Amino acid sequence: MSELNKLSPIKAAEQFINDYFRDCQGALLAGSVVRGEATETSDLDIVIFDKHLTSSYRQSLVKYDWAIEIFVHSPTSYKHFFKLDFELARPSMQRMVSEGIIIKDDEILASIKQEATDQLNKGPEEWSIETIDTKRYFITDALDDFIGCSNRAEELFIANTLAELVSEFVLRTNKQWTGASKWVIRSLRNYDEVFTDQFVKAFDMFYKNGDKNLVIHLVDETLEPFGGRLFDGFSLGKN
Structure with a gap:
């Protein structure tokens, strides 16, 4: 045919x-x-x-x-x-x-x-405070790796992880559905066009010329309403 x-x-x-x-x-x-x-x-x-x-x-x-x-x-x-x-x-x-x-x-x-x-x-179930803190910790961990890394190949994959974690965090803390692959950006745009443009610009800048500043700023802005980066004092599974 x-x-x-x-x-x-x-x-x-x-x-x-x-x-x-x-x-x-x-x-x-x-x-x-x-x-x-x-x-x-x-x-x-x-x-x-x-x-x-x-x-x-x-x-x-x-x-x-x-x-x-x-x-x-x-x-x-x-x-x-x-x-x-x-x-x-x-x-x-x-x-x-x-x-x-x-x-x-x-x-x-x-x-x-x-x-x-x-x-x-x-919409999805609301995240608990415990879940939000756990996600903050893993985002902080990935951000620290991203900031400290000087190996371009490793940086690319850390950035991918960071983008997934941050997009999920933004959507779930605002009681929005998430997605995979192309549905990540579609879900973000459905929630907030302005934030999505900022998100895309930050990671695009890094992928194009290695500039990490916009990504770091984006992550810190995302975490700030929930207490910012989290490392000191975090525990998981401790009785």
């Missing part, structure tokens, strides 16, 4: 369900094609609900010139993944279900979509 004749995302999803999951009770097309963020390498994310299944599974395949990822569940097994994603504060399953375009529905999807939307709107 040529690019000109390639099926649209919705048509391809409909064809896939008709060809391979005709007897399912519900199917949703989700992902970047639904959000209007598709690129040349985007695939189709299809969430499928089938009462004949006893367990969930995920599968990747190519059909109709589309890379397709399917997430197949029974009408109840998705709840386990909702729970896991909620505990990780990375609600990928909830997002797919909430934003998904209905491809097929035997009147089961309204309640599942509402459940996903309610969880997204509620």
Whole structure:
């Protein structure tokens, strides 16, 4: 099939369900094609609900010139993944279900979509003071390594760790969902555009020319409302 004749995302999803999951009770097309963020390498994310299944599974395949990822569940097994994603504060399953375009529905999807939307709107569990202090300690530890390191190869990986720790800290202390990979920056932008620009500029400056000052300032600003850097007196697991 040529690019000109390639099926649209919705048509391809409909064809896939008709060809391979005709007897399912519900199917949703989700992902970047639904959000209007598709690129040349985007695939189709299809969430499928089938009462004949006893367990969930995920599968990747190519059909109709589309890379397709399917997430197949029974009408109840998705709840386990909702729970896991909620505990990780990375609600990928909830997002797919909430934003998904209905491809097929035997009147089961309204309640599942509402459940996903309610969880997204509620946000993740609030961090305890103990968790915040633990995270402060690990950020401080990484920052000290970053400041003291003079090995460029090691600095790159310390910076990566620091970026992950700081982005998580900012989001979780503000009761926001986190993410992985591209969803880190998307989650930050969803929370605070100004901070995100500052965050990107700081790390971009370091990666381009090795200047650590903006990163150090960013980290200290992030920790300051919670007591700043933490090392002296911190303990973990002491009775």
